[in-house]
Every structure is written in C-alpha cells, then in structure tokens.
Amino acid sequence: MEWESCYKEAGDYYLAALGASKKKTLGNLVIYNVVAMSIENYMTCILMRSGFVPEHSSISSMYRELKKNHNAPEGFHAEVRFMNRFMNFCSLEVSPVLIPTDEEISRMIIFVSSLKEWIESILFTEPENTMPAAILCQP
DSSP, X not given: OHHHHHHHHXXXXXXXXXXXXXXXXXXXXXXXXXXXXXXXXXXXXXXXXXXXXXXXXXXXXXXXXXXXXXXXXXXXXXXXXXXXXXXXXXXSSOOOOOOOOHHHHHHHHHHHHHHHHHHHHHHTTSOOOOSOXXXXXXX
C-alpha cells in the first residue's frame, strides 16, 4: 500500500534526524530539512490511509487537510507555524535563509516525535478506510 511506503520513509527520515541532532554530524539547516521530510511523510501517510491524497506538500497545507478528518492535539498548530518560519518558499523576492539554532532543532525533534506517536496511535488502532482515494476526493 502507498501509505505504508510513506510511513516507512517518514520513519527513516525521523531516525536520520534523531541521529544527526544527537551526533551533530550535519548542519542545523540540513537537520531541519530532514525533520520536515519526516513530518511531511507522516502527514501524507495518515491522509492517504484515510483515503485522501494531499493537494500540496507544505506542512501547513497538509496539516489543514489532516485537521478536516482527525482531531490533532492542540499544540500541533503552534508547532506547524513554528516549522513554517524556516521554510523557504518559491518567491521572486530574495529572502534570507533562517538557520535554526540547536534549541530550535530540539523543539522540532520533540514535535516530530509527538506527531509520530499520535499518527501511530491512529494507524494501528483505527480501521483503514477501504474506499479508493479517487472516490473520496471527488466533490
């Protein structure tokens, strides 16, 4: 199943981010991007398992989609907004790259860990939606 490959990829990124943050083997900007990839994949897997294909790949867009069908913990909204501070969206304007501090990386690791735990509680306790995504996504 497609959601399962997203889940596995999310876990791989998660472990890479944990290891890199503990060992300080990669720069914080790289760790941020690895954490973001983990978050995006975790959100994609839960959306896909629920029968939805995310329209956009930004963390905030996927979070809005996720909130339509799941009761995400209250604190996730603030963490999604925090992650967005570091995103470098495509723009004609040149914007400075914001490099997260060690403390900000720690906060990101805590968030992705909480997200992982919450998503796993859904993945492994709720029945899977068996309707094809194409049917569920039609207006």
